[in-house]
Amino acid sequence: MKKTDIHVHCAPARMELSFGNPMDPESHYVCGPAELLETMETHEIGQAILMSGGEAPDNGTFGLGAVNEDCRRISRSYPDRLAWMCNLDPVSPETVLERMEKYKAWGAVGVGEVTFNQWMDHAFLYELFGAAQKLGLPVICHMSPEPGIEYGVCDRAGLPLLEQTLQQFPDLKFLGHSQVFWMEISGDCPQTPPAARKGYGKGLVAPGGTLKRLFSTYPNLYGDLSAFSAYCAITRDSDYGLAFLERFQDQLLFATDMTNQCNVPPLGAFLDARAADGRLGSDAYEKICFGNARRLFGIGQEKGGF
Numbered sequence: 458m459k460k461t462d463i464h465v466h467c468a469p470a471r472m473e474l475s476f477g478n479p480m481d482p483e484s485h486y487v488c489g490p491a492e493l494l495e496t497m498e499t500h501e502i503g504q505a506i507l508m509s510g511g512e513a514p515d516n517g518t519f520g521l522g523a524v525n526e527d528c529r530r531i532s533r534s535y536p537d538r539l540a541w542m543c544n545l546d547p548v549s550p551e552t553v554l555e556r557m558e559k560y561k562a563w564g565a566v567g568v569g570e571v572t573f574n575q576w577m578d579h580a581f582l583y584e585l586f587g588a589a590q591k592l593g594l595p596v597i598c599h600m601s602p603e604p605g606i607e608y609g610v611c612d613r614a615g616l617p618l619l620e621q622t623l624q625q626f627p628d629l630k631f632l633g634h635s636q637v638f639w640m641e642i643s644g645d646c647p648q649t650p651p652a653a654r655k656g657y658g659k660g661l662v663a664p665g666g667t668l669k670r671l672f673s674t675y676p677n678l679y680g681d682l683s684a685f686s687a688y689c690a691i692t693r694d695s696d697y698g699l700a701f702l703e704r705f706q707d708q709l710l711f712a713t714d715m716t717n718q719c720n721v722p723p724l725g726a727f728l729d730a731r732a733a734d735g736r737l738g739s740d741a742y743e744k745i746c747f748g749n750a751r752r753l754f755g756i757g758q759e760k761g762g763f
Contacts, residue, residue: 458743459503460725461750464570464597464634464683464712466508467493467539469527488717490531494538496718500725503747504756507532508570508597509544512556529563540756542567542597547581554588561592566754569597570634572608577618582610586626595630595753597681600637602651609635614648615667616641623675630753632710633668634681639690641667642701657689662697672705679753680705682745683712688722699736706741710749 468487488496497505507528523531528541543560545553545568557568568589573582577598589596600619601609612618616638623631633639637654640646644665647653671678681687691698702709711728715721728746731737750756 458746459501460711461747461756462497462502462505462683462713462715463632463710463750463754464508464681464714465493465497465505466523466714466716467528467531468523469531486717488715490535490539492718493715494535496715496721497538499718500713500721502713502725504538504540506566506750506754506756507539507541509542510572511544512546525560525563525565529565532564540564540566540754542569544568544571545585547573547575550581550584553581553584554591557585557588557592557594561594565594566756567595567597569595569632571596571598571610573610574601574604574608576604576611577622583625586622586629586631590626590629595632595679597632597634599635600633601635602637602654606652607655609637612637614641614646614651614654616671619678620671620675623671623678627675627677629677630679631677632679632681634683634686634714636686638680639668639686642669642690642697657686658693660693662694669701672708676708678708679749680709681712682709682724683714683722685722687712688724688727691724692727695731699731702737702745703741706738706744707749709745710753711746 466487467490470489472487473485507523509523509525509528511524513524525543532539532541543565545556586596599609601607601611603611636657640654640658642662643658644663691702713721728737728742732739732742
């Protein structure tokens with residue numbers, strides 16, 4: 458049964474990067490459309506959503522591979538396989554709604570991934586969240602510990618600004634993503650120094666994790682299960698991770714964050730195995746793998762595959 462992947466990257470043509478998996482010298486690139494589709498097929502992914510880096514190639518945000526025009530063009534070439542999210546450059550807050558309306562009319566199914574490296578309550582971000590709420594577009598944010606540390610929307614330990622955002626925009630579908638978000642599954646999430654929150658948690662999950670409270674309190678919070686940050690959060694303590702998947706099955710969505718065939722986390726295989734051995738219920742498995750994507754983004758089929 459094929460999955461829907463809500464978070465992938467693709468360039469109009471293969472694009473070399475200055476970074477990648479240090480253990481794999483072949484991983485320093487963003488794939489083009491043909492390789493993306495081949496990799497999706499290898500991993501039993503029926504449909505995927507392309508992330509956008511913004512509106513212009515040199516826009517002050519961190520994007521991997523494609524801007525809005527690229528994503529639109531690629532997805533239109535493969536309408537049965539690819540959808541796309543738009544992104545907005547952090548300029549002219551007064552035009553955010555107008556610009557986002559245009560991209561929705563072009564076919565964007567959400568906004569992401571947002572990487573603007575400022576605190577989450579920044580005026581531009583609040584304009585973006587408000588516009589997305591009004592237009593019914595889900596938002597994926599990559600998160601960072603503070604401005605100046607790599608890239609991503611910033612929040613402090615315990616995610617107080619995320620909670621404030623969920624309260625301020627109760628109808629916004631917010632999808633958390635990256636280490637700073639998924640580290641908070643455990644109550645011992647390191648709080649100092651901030652750079653430590655860009656790592657990956659280890660060992661059993663400690664009680665009192667911020668995510669359990671936030672997911673329980675705010676139905677407008679969703680989890681983007683992409684990258685090794687989410688894979689680690691779910692599998693570092695598999696008993697806890699499986700209980701988390703069951704409890705929040707309506708708020709979690711399968712994804713990979715793949716940029717090429719070298720960096721696809723094995724979460725899909727983990728979910729398949731746990732569904733096969735009965736440790737993950739069929740309802741949770743189907744919602745996470747494709748049902749929730751259909752509900753939030755209107756893509757895929759109710760029973761997966763194409």
